Amino acid sequence: MRCEVVAVGSELLLGDVIDTNSAWLGQRLATAGIESYFRTIVGDNVERIVTALRSALERCDAVILCGGLGPTPDDVSRDAIAEVMGVPLRRDEELVERLRARFAERGREMAASNERQADVPVGATAIRQHQGTAPGLICPVGDKVVYAVPGVPHELEEMAERAVIPDLQRRAGPPSTIVSRALRTWGLAESALAERLAPRVEALDVAGNPTLAFLAGGVRGITVRVTARASTRAEAEKLLDAEEAALRRLLGPLVFGVDDQTMEDRVGALLEECGLSLGLAESMTGGLVASRVVEVEGSSRWFRGGVVSYDSQVKFGLLDVPEGPVVSEEAAAAMAQGACRVLEADVGLSVTGVAGPATQDGMPVGTAFFGLCLDGRTEVVHRQLPGDRSHIRQLAVISMLDLLRRRLLDRGSSG
Amino acid sequence: MRCEVVAVGSELLLGDVIDTNSAWLGQRLATAGIESYFRTIVGDNVERIVTALRSALERCDAVILCGGLGPTPDDVSRDAIAEVMGVPLRRDEELVERLRARFAERGREMAASNERQADVPVGATAIRQHQGTAPGLICPVGDKVVYAVPGVPHELEEMAERAVIPDLQRRAGPPSTIVSRALRTWGLAESALAERLAPRVEALDVAGNPTLAFLAGGVRGITVRVTARASTRAEAEKLLDAEEAALRRLLGPLVFGVDDQTMEDRVGALLEECGLSLGLAESMTGGLVASRVVEVEGSSRWFRGGVVSYDSQVKFGLLDVPEGPVVSEEAAAAMAQGACRVLEADVGLSVTGVAGPATQDGMPVGTAFFGLCLDGRTEVVHRQLPGDRSHIRQLAVISMLDLLRRRLLDRGSSG
Numbered sequence: 001m002r003c004e005v006v007a008v009g010s011e012l013l014l015g016d017v018i019d020t021n022s023a024w025l026g027q028r029l030a031t032a033g034i035e036s037y038f039r040t041i042v043g044d045n046v047e048r049i050v051t052a053l054r055s056a057l058e059r060c061d062a063v064i065l066c067g068g069l070g071p072t073p074d075d076v077s078r079d080a081i082a083e084v085m086g087v088p089l090r091r092d093e094e095l096v097e098r099l100r101a102r103f104a105e106r107g108r109e110m111a112a113s114n115e116r117q118a119d120v121p122v123g124a125t126a127i128r129q130h131q132g133t134a135p136g137l138i139c140p141v142g143d144k145v146v147y148a149v150p151g152v153p154h155e156l157e158e159m160a161e162r163a164v165i166p167d168l169q170r171r172a173g174p175p176s177t178i179v180s181r182a183l184r185t186w187g188l189a190e191s192a193l194a195e196r197l198a199p200r201v202e203a204l205d206v207a208g209n210p211t212l213a214f215l216a217g218g219v220r221g222i223t224v225r226v227t228a229r230a231s232t233r234a235e236a237e238k239l240l241d242a243e244e245a246a247l248r249r250l251l252g253p254l255v256f257g258v259d260d261q262t263m264e265d266r267v268g269a270l271l272e273e274c275g276l277s278l279g280l281a282e283s284m285t286g287g288l289v290a291s292r293v294v295e296v297e298g299s300s301r302w303f304r305g306g307v308v309s310y311d312s313q314v315k316f317g318l319l320d321v322p323e324g325p326v327v328s329e330e331a332a333a334a335m336a337q338g339a340c341r342v343l344e345a346d347v348g349l350s351v352t353g354v355a356g357p358a359t360q361d362g363m364p365v366g367t368a369f370f371g372l373c374l375d376g377r378t379e380v381v382h383r384q385l386p387g388d389r390s391h392i393r394q395l396a397v398i399s400m401l402d403l404l405r406r407r408l409l410d411r412g413s414s415g
Numbered sequence: 416m417r418c419e420v421v422a423v424g425s426e427l428l429l430g431d432v433i434d435t436n437s438a439w440l441g442q443r444l445a446t447a448g449i450e451s452y453f454r455t456i457v458g459d460n461v462e463r464i465v466t467a468l469r470s471a472l473e474r475c476d477a478v479i480l481c482g483g484l485g486p487t488p489d490d491v492s493r494d495a496i497a498e499v500m501g502v503p504l505r506r507d508e509e510l511v512e513r514l515r516a517r518f519a520e521r522g523r524e525m526a527a528s529n530e531r532q533a534d535v536p537v538g539a540t541a542i543r544q545h546q547g548t549a550p551g552l553i554c555p556v557g558d559k560v561v562y563a564v565p566g567v568p569h570e571l572e573e574m575a576e577r578a579v580i581p582d583l584q585r586r587a588g589p590p591s592t593i594v595s596r597a598l599r600t601w602g603l604a605e606s607a608l609a610e611r612l613a614p615r616v617e618a619l620d621v622a623g624n625p626t627l628a629f630l631a632g633g634v635r636g637i638t639v640r641v642t643a644r645a646s647t648r649a650e651a652e653k654l655l656d657a658e659e660a661a662l663r664r665l666l667g668p669l670v671f672g673v674d675d676q677t678m679e680d681r682v683g684a685l686l687e688e689c690g691l692s693l694g695l696a697e698s699m700t701g702g703l704v705a706s707r708v709v710e711v712e713g714s715s716r717w718f719r720g721g722v723v724s725y726d727s728q729v730k731f732g733l734l735d736v737p738e739g740p741v742v743s744e745e746a747a748a749a750m751a752q753g754a755c756r757v758l759e760a761d762v763g764l765s766v767t768g769v770a771g772p773a774t775q776d777g778m779p780v781g782t783a784f785f786g787l788c789l790d791g792r793t794e795v796v797h798r799q800l801p802g803d804r805s806h807i808r809q810l811a812v813i814s815m816l817d818l819l820r821r822r823l824l825d826r827g828s829s830g
Contacts, residue, residue, distance in 0.1 A: 010628060011628070011630050011640070012438075012441070012454075013441050013451055013452070013453075013454060014441050014442060014445045014595070015437070015438035015439060015440065015441030015442035015443075015445070016438075016442070016595070016597075016630070016640070017438075017630070018433060018434075018435055018438045019433075019434060019437075019438070020433055022430070022434075022456070023427075023430035023431075023432070023433045023434070024430060025430065026427070026428050026429050026430030027429060027430035027431070028430075030429050030430070036428055037428070037457065037458055037460070037463055038428075038455060038456065038457050038463065038466075038467065039427075039428060039455065039456035039457075040453060040454065040455050040456075041437070041453065041454035041455075041456075042452065042453050042454075043452055044628075045452070048452050048453065051453075051474070052453065055470060059466075070605055070629075070631060071605060071606040071609070072605060072606070072609045072629050073609075073616075074628060074629065105801070106799065106801055107799065108604065110606075111604070111606035111607050111609075111610055113606045113609060113610065114606045131801075131802055131803070131806070151631075152631060152633050153633075154633070154802075154803070154805075154806060213431075215431060277726075280702075280723070282702070285706070286702075286705050286706050286708065286709030286710075287695075287697070287701075287702030287703065287704070287705030287706040287709070287721055287723065288702065288706040289702070290697075290701050290702030290705075290706075290723040290725075291700070291701050291702040291703040291705075291706050293701065294700075294701030294702070294723075294725060294770075294808075295701075295804075295805065297772075299725070300725065300726070303725050303726070304725065304726045304728070304729055305722065305723045305724050305725040305726055305729040306702055306722075306723035306725075307720070307721075307722055307723070308695070308702060308705040308709075308720045308721035308722070308723065309720050310705070310709060310714075310715065310718050310719065310720040310721075311715070311718070311719045311720055311758075313719070313759060314719055314720040314758055314759075317759065318757060318758070342733060343726075343729055343733070344728060344729075344732065355709075357712075389710075390710065
């Protein structure tokens with residue numbers, strides 16, 4: 001089974017928007033065991049979309065067309081598909097009603113132009129929208145198929161997972177299953193990690209299944225991806241289990257999560273195991289840690305809240321930080337203790353530092369002090385973080401969460 | 416003059432790397448006045464690169480092939496171009512010496528495999544490398560041309576600026592410049608916005624220059640992009656100025672920013688104009704508003720900080736919210752007032768609501784109350800937001816910042 005992605009949008013061609021959808025689909029197709037050899041990006045133009053679709057259909061069995069399903073006149077994906085199928089468009093009145101209902105739910109009236117979104121090429125099947133307003137399409141072209149999905153990333157991802165990938169896999173027939181597992185690490189550079197894992201890399205180079213790949217994710221850490229091929233999912237999972245165990249023996253606490261598990265997911269799970277609540281005091285990260293923590297499902301069970309003490313006066317007044325330089329070990333310690341007290345939390349985690357662009361209190365850009373108040377003890381860790389303002393902030397977030405993770409792990413194993 | 420980009424790399428197809436090169440080249444071609452209607456991404460495979468090159472050359476005058484010029488066996492762009500030109504590769508001994516010299520400069524010995532990088536299709540011209548080790552190529556194919564450039568972004572950009580774009584412009588003849596401007600809006604759906612702008616869309620459809628396009632950005636609002644073509648940049652800017660004025664007459668305060676300007680940039684500028692400081696109290700957004708606000712340059716001049724009152728007890732204790740349901744108008748009002756008081760801020764902005772997945776206090780998922788305490792008056796706005804947990808949060812962030820922006824605008828025009 002071969003499937004190509006055709007992404008529609010003049011904004012993609014012009015480089016105003018970076019095409020992240022195709023990368024997401026590329027990964028998703030690969031893990032589903034579906035081959036993809038070409039990808040095309042084309043502007044909002046019927047004739048050119050038709051050209052791109054025809055070229056793609058000559059080379060492969062299925063095409064996923066992303067974008068161009070909106071209500072405005074430059075949304076012409078529906079017209080292009082109808083032309084490739086050699087059929088007219090028909091307005092689906094049931095879809096019109098659904099669209100109208102979605103608008104009504106939000107207390108808005110639907111513009112007449114939105115009715116275009118209910119146009120379906122004759123012979124095609126609509127994919128109902130769960131999010132947004134643009135329905136997707138499954139369009140047979142001879143014994144091949146074109147899927148149309150919206151260009152808005154979260155709508156595309158939801159619809160691809162729910163309708164497109166399963167349909168592709170049904171068509172692909174009996175499986176040789178490819179299953180991947182990602183071990184997410186924090187604390188070593190890619191080259192050091194590769195050295196640590198050299199015994200496994202060599203062993204797997206000989207055996208050929210599973211395979212290992214390193215994926216540098218910047219502020220999300222480095223991922224070691226294990227991919228196994230087998231005739232059933234269960235067999236593939238068995239290969240992955242064995243390899244994961246071997247890798248974990250070499251990596252120890254460097255592994256913080258598996259697959260989509262984030263650092264904050266892991267921290268949340270550990271806090272819940274320990275029965276501890278968390279309070280934050282953030283300066284340089286400006287609420288970024290809190291915003292990540294609340295993304296964890298069930299965080300309300302252990303997250304009390306945070307204080308974003310951006311201005312020094314807020315540190316002195318609300319958190320009882322002693323007057324003096326606020327980018328300092330003393331300030332980080334007082335902030336962590338202040339977070340425990342003000343937010344009535346068991347654990348206080350704090351950060352103060354210099355995100356840049358200018359130095360502060362004589363400290364260079366990238367300086368960070370993390371404070372941790374746990375079991376009545378307060379500890380401060382100093383780090384020098386590289387990069388620009390935004391990168392420094394992101395590094396601070398994952399570094400301080402990693403500090404808390406390691407201390408909770410130590411506590412678990414000693415207690 | 417039409418030019419297509421063909422990006423080579425299995426890592427791009429698999430989605431392990433996001434193709435930012437093509438976006439950069441897309442922008443660069445547009446500003447150079449060179450049209451680009453298709454883009455192709457293809458893996459490291461001679462046959463498929465040949466297919467992609469032949470298809471592209473059928474449709475246009477020039478192709479920029481990015482990547483696949485390295486020293487390893489999977490770098491096959493040189494072979495593919497030679498096949499399309501119908502010529503053999505010849506090793507350029509002068510280039511071999513240059514490569515060797517570059518390695519020597521870095522105190523390293525050159526591996527034999529690197530000599531492959533000096534292979535040039537007969538009839539092609541090498542573009543000397545200033546950075547990295549991979550020379551580029553200018554390869555005539557009949558009266559058309561294929562440029563090969565390295566895939567490493569900074570090497571590609573340097574070589575494109577120095578050799579490729581100037582060569583393309585020479586071939587294109589007398590210049591025309593294309594300049595774009597983006598008006599960013601919040602508050603109307605795409606279809607309603609298109610209806611509001613219908614007079615301009617019709618007028619421009621007739622005139623053909625400038626052109627209008629709508630870009631749905633989800634939680635970043637909808638962008639109206641104006642693109643003008645003229646023989647000089649100054650003339651193009653003049654066309655854009657006139658069109659921007661016409662659009663603003665129709666859109667009024669719906670426009671919150673231009674080009675890269677974000678909602679928080681605009682809010683920051685208005686606060687600074689008014690000489691007001693801001694304090695936040697966030698519940699459902701969990702620090703997301705604060706983390707966006709601190710990204711604004713110079714935010715320390717007007718941002719005091721925030722309280723992330725995720726747990727109800729933090730609302731009652733720290734912010735003096737009256738005991739009772741915390742997803743309510745009363746709670747939002749008390750939180751905004753609490754933010755002013757606790758953070759000693761002139762303006763208090765708050766949000767409480769239900770991000771999901773479960774309902775809270777009998778209120779449905781998506782409920783949001785925004786509180787605003789400004790000039791001694793407290794106002795609460797209630798909204799019902801669609802989507803999943805993360806989408807609801809993002810919508811809450813921009814909606815509450817938009818509320819503050821509009822009130823500051825009103826204040827400015829009335830005061």
